[in-house]
């Protein structure tokens with residue numbers, strides 16, 4: 001049996017997507033109130049003795065990183081790739097899967113209607 005836990009985090013940032021037609025709305029400078037969802041998983045045999053996959057509180061380190069690196073930033077200045085939701089999800093996964101080996105997916109929402117998930 002596998003247990004999965006998730007936690008959501010929010011930040012605000014601007015971006016401008018390259019490679020789109022000039023008339024595309026996302027080719028213009030604009031911003032989003034982003035929501036990031038981290039998913040972590042563990043088999044029942046690997047649960048911590050208390051019964052956690054990992055303490056939700058441990059993920060506060062990720063919130064500190066978001067606040068310091070992405071919140072109220074221009075994402076084109078922070079990321080080396082075009083700052084699409086897909087690229088952000090993969091970048092965050094690769095950055096944080098070392099600190100959190102139980103990390104199984106990262107999802108990025110730019111608007112209440114859209115989510116991009118990276119699940120290697």
Ligand SMILES: Nc1nc2c(c(=O)[nH]1)N=C([C@H](O)[C@H](O)COP(=O)(O)OP(=O)(O)OP(=O)(O)O)CN2
Nearest residue numbers: 017025026032083084085086087110111113114116
């Ligand atoms: N697959 C992706 N498509 C789009 C991305 C993306 O990162 N991955 N990004 C954008 C824009 O940055 C922005 O998110 C606009 O999204 P969209 O949902 O098209 O914009 P609206 O909220 O204005 O959509 P409505 O349908 O008018 O509500 C675009 N596409």
Ligand SMILES: [Zn+2]
Nearest residue numbers: 026030032110
């Ligand atoms: Zn956008």
